[in-house]
Amino acid sequence: MTHAQANPATPELVERGGARIAWIRSRMALLAGLRGEFRRTRPFAGRRIGVSLHVEPKTAVLLEVLAEGGAEIVGTGNHGSTQDDVVAFLQSQGIGIFGRRADSLADHHANLARVLDARPDMLLDNGADLASGIVERGRAASILGGTEETTSGGDRLRGELAGKVPFPSIVINDSPLKAIGENKHAVGQSVVESFMRITNLMIPGRRFCVIGYGWCGRGIAQYLRALGGRVAIVEIDEIKALEAALDGYRVAPLADLAPWAEVFITATGRAGVLPAQAVAVMQDGAVLANSGHFPWEIDTEGLNAMTTSATDLDGTLRRLDLANGRHVILVAEGRMFNLAGVEPKGNSIESMDIGFMLQALSLERVARAEGLVGGAQPVPDDINRRIARLMMATMGAAL
Amino acid sequence: MTHAQANPATPELVERGGARIAWIRSRMALLAGLRGEFRRTRPFAGRRIGVSLHVEPKTAVLLEVLAEGGAEIVGTGNHGSTQDDVVAFLQSQGIGIFGRRADSLADHHANLARVLDARPDMLLDNGADLASGIVERGRAASILGGTEETTSGGDRLRGELAGKVPFPSIVINDSPLKAIGENKHAVGQSVVESFMRITNLMIPGRRFCVIGYGWCGRGIAQYLRALGGRVAIVEIDEIKALEAALDGYRVAPLADLAPWAEVFITATGRAGVLPAQAVAVMQDGAVLANSGHFPWEIDTEGLNAMTTSATDLDGTLRRLDLANGRHVILVAEGRMFNLAGVEPKGNSIESMDIGFMLQALSLERVARAEGLVGGAQPVPDDINRRIARLMMATMGAAL
């Protein structure tokens, strides 16, 4: 096979992947407990799970646990983010993940096709890519059910795929545990850590403009302020904007804040929320960073049109000298900067442990075919509560 | 009439009420703006609004604004909380509120009957008392619609009164603005202020046990910790308990915390959440206070059974010497202690201004009979957003 040839699991690569996974695995207490349980109960015995997810050390631990539960894994990573050493390690353990960091988009589609061709009977899906492929191939009836990681995948299942997906698909991201465990704290802390790690700039007394006051923006604002930053918020929704104002932040239009703030962090999910005309009135040396999933929140195209010369200060910080005689610093080319730099770690291990427990227990519920209906649906309440209790136990907390 | 005779609006009483209302009125910027608008638009011209609410200086400003909008007010206070000087002042302004602080329960029921007898065509209701009375009298068809302040009143409308209330009833407390403007900050701050005001005890380094991690408990815990307290949480719901743990609180059963904490504050709405057996193992001098609406959260009956002697230290603090040789301090006899003491103020003026805007604009919508259905329903979204924008403007914030 092309991919296996192209990505030979050299012993060095396997070892490197294994070492990186070891620390993560030792700190995912919830999955560790489930691993033991699945070893006994084998809920996925005889099941082939088609997988589409971000392949890195944390997700690797989830795949190990599913394999321990008897699943045959056949899967692929997201385009452009697959970590080769993790793939190598997983393959060495007999876990069927393929794809390489260097894959072209065509390669990636070929990988997805390969997963579908393997005729999985369950899905661990991401953005409904596998579900829509299954529907296209007319094989939806052969699927027992699965999980969908993202809210946008859930929207596809309820939208364009409505009525076409007879099998249950449990949407993980809508669980209250995701909001509590990941969105409320972990994302904001990861952003703040990355800001310090990448720029080495002082937070105390610095003026920050956070664009967007959803879960992510709230966490970023909270932790920047907790570290002494002066934080202002841009928000177009009245209710969220009032919440920000009552939480003690300055809330103002970007036009007012552009000349005031020193650092701008976007957290909206929307395109172009930091447009070039705002950059034009910023003070010399303003720093622009995006924390959202997509690289379109900062209008980099408009920015380039204003730029007279650009200099890479290092792999992550780029200095743009503007036609107005000032310069700005663009972090990570406008991509999600908490995954940028030499040593990005992303959300904390434990917050991901919670998310993967939701995945694993939801897949178990699908495998047992108990109490589920066809189509998109929330994580069963008893699973949320079971995980909450387990997580509290690891934290020394009790009801 | 008995009540008017019993409660003569002496000039002194009128003046005292007026003076207390003046400060409040000058600080309710949203209602002040609406007052001017209603003076022009007169949305309630020819309408008689039946009112049941807590009669004190803040609600008086709401009633003034409704009257300015052309409404004829006929209403009564809650049993036991009516402030006589406020009634006197309102009556002097031609606003038809009756009832006295000293009213017996029979008097109170007579007052309610009197409101219903006045044949209102709109309702400003509290706990669905007026709605159920109207239904009983078979006069529901004569009502244009109204508002219901409380969630529990909304529950009655959707439960025992379902199908019997053909008119629209907008449930105020379910608005996201109430959560943001009142529950998230104002209640917690009021509790913390009252703790300092009544006990004069130090917060820094003190061990607090907050029972309940709903909106109210969250605010109390947040502000006690912000002032240096060490805070532990008791919560029986797994999801909320995990949230508390991730928010950085110790979360443990009351049995573990009873010997640890120095101050216990209940905020659950449930009866008996601080039972006598927990008190039995508390340290000498533990302070017990309830912040919930009902006086049943602390098991005062069980407590009395353990008490060998009781001493009033002042009107609000009561020392109970227990059979085990220790003593505890019961604040305000287990009643909502943020409304106790010599100078209780309750939630901030501005948080109530938001709540009353919800009332006034919802009643206006009812009067205009636009876009509403029969039965309980949420505050229309455009009203929420309008108030959010107005409130932001008073705070110097903008979208």
Next chain:
Amino acid sequence: MTHAQANPATPELVERGGARIAWIRSRMALLAGLRGEFRRTRPFAGRRIGVSLHVEPKTAVLLEVLAEGGAEIVGTGNHGSTQDDVVAFLQSQGIGIFGRRADSLADHHANLARVLDARPDMLLDNGADLASGIVERGRAASILGGTEETTSGGDRLRGELAGKVPFPSIVINDSPLKAIGENKHAVGQSVVESFMRITNLMIPGRRFCVIGYGWCGRGIAQYLRALGGRVAIVEIDEIKALEAALDGYRVAPLADLAPWAEVFITATGRAGVLPAQAVAVMQDGAVLANSGHFPWEIDTEGLNAMTTSATDLDGTLRRLDLANGRHVILVAEGRMFNLAGVEPKGNSIESMDIGFMLQALSLERVARAEGLVGGAQPVPDDINRRIARLMMATMGAAL
């Protein structure tokens, strides 16, 4: 004697004083422990301590403990703040405090003279009033030593009285425990509590200007921000101003902040730091409050000159309509507003317990005449450390 006649200790007055002191006494754990020790050791047996201090329920507990240690107390309160019921209760216990709330300045001087005439051999002094009187009378040699509560009294002892005070005088306020236990937290919390109690205004999102970033200003700013306020600082000392900026506050001249803030709180100790010209540019309804000891921080005279009419909203809030068509609210006439209103409590009981332990143990050290030199001097380090250990024990903390 005139005063005793004028202030008859009626049983009612005694009882009222006793009841107010009872709660305080029960919560001063450190003094409670010392009371038992002094009962055995009687360090002041045969000593007459001349006392000048603020007479209220907390200081009463200190006096009781000194009396328990064998001291004969002969003392007087500060001018204008003496609480008659506390005097009555102390007299009923044989503790020789005199003075009345209604005393004229001449009465007050007569009271001081009376203390000196009683020929004390130790002093518990306040502002060096007793020390300077003793020096004037040429009786300094007869004094074994004493304590001085205030830093300004310490300055007098080291300044105008230098060389004239042969006896040791331990300056209490310079102890690090005062800074930690009282100035860092208690004052700021008392101010924030008083703001909420007196005005009932919302803190979240409100713009505050704190003038002065010493211990007191720092505490006020910290707790206002912790409760959601937006806080700016005025400070003329570069080092403190930079500290405020790095602590995350906006730091700007009053001229810039006067039109921005909604509430102004002075905390400098200096006269006229809130001048009339700043008030002239404030927004309508700005609130002015002073937290410093002296009533001169707000330029009330200049303010009166701008005022066209004044209205008392209640005993503590005064509305001043200005010639410029706007109005401001002056709290407590510019006096220390955390001691104003219907139910002021001042600093927490425990923070005062620490301060009084410093007094009591320093006086004991003087009585034992061990290891002290003549003139002003700091609290002996071992006393600070002993109290720190005792306080930690009451808090459940350990080294």
Next chain:
Amino acid sequence: MTHAQANPATPELVERGGARIAWIRSRMALLAGLRGEFRRTRPFAGRRIGVSLHVEPKTAVLLEVLAEGGAEIVGTGNHGSTQDDVVAFLQSQGIGIFGRRADSLADHHANLARVLDARPDMLLDNGADLASGIVERGRAASILGGTEETTSGGDRLRGELAGKVPFPSIVINDSPLKAIGENKHAVGQSVVESFMRITNLMIPGRRFCVIGYGWCGRGIAQYLRALGGRVAIVEIDEIKALEAALDGYRVAPLADLAPWAEVFITATGRAGVLPAQAVAVMQDGAVLANSGHFPWEIDTEGLNAMTTSATDLDGTLRRLDLANGRHVILVAEGRMFNLAGVEPKGNSIESMDIGFMLQALSLERVARAEGLVGGAQPVPDDINRRIARLMMATMGAAL
């Protein structure tokens, strides 16, 4: 010369150093201003400054500024921390710094000797190494004066070198600006950032034990708590321990906290504050990290004796399996872990900018030979205040 030969400034090395310095230089606003001033005033024209300091991109900017002021620099780095690319870049600019990362201790001593042999007339010293060398060589009279970075160097000057140093030596670390700008915030934030960066562990709800409540420990505790951690303090000084308790932390002996906490961070400067017997009772998986300058705070020797096997999880995390069947994670072998890992940045650029301004302006004062005395002395007050004003201006703050 041996070293220049051994460390050839290859174009690649020069370029790499230059690129890393560029970002730092562009963000040191205070030094940038001073650079322009020194270019005109040339305070060091004709002066040779002997330098001993940590050679990395931030200090490089200081050296550039001194060179711009006319100084001839002859200097060396600390043993083991010199960054070769920075040396290469500085040499390419004619700034005479030598030394390599790989230098042996003998090499390092040779470097120091070389600095002294160059007959500097001013010193930028670190730990009084240059001063003591000058005294040994009997050349103290030839030195105009200098600066000393560390408090411990100041102690040597006032101790073993007292009376032997006729020239003024300004001790930088004792400036209040260091405490405010660096110790209070920057160190704590660097530690918290490093914890997240290196371990990827969750902070919210995690139990931390911070050993030591000096400036550093206070900052660490403050920011861990601000990020949701549950923090307990070990402190042996009563006054600091009480301060920690009143700041709201659990304060307890290490013996009590060892089985409770999940992460232990030392910040005392003392040897062996985290002894093996405490490790013996820790829970499985406890994390041990040191933030102090010296690698002796964790008793690594005792730890090794308890270890049955050790595994490097990566370059920074080491798993030690203990004889008691549990394991602990040792971070960075007990060395200062905020300078460990793949991408350590250390204290923020701006906090170092303040520190280097203290250096540069103090050296200028020495060069002007104005108002200084012989021996160790604090930074002149006017320099502190000038820098405070400049820093405030960069932050948009004003007196």
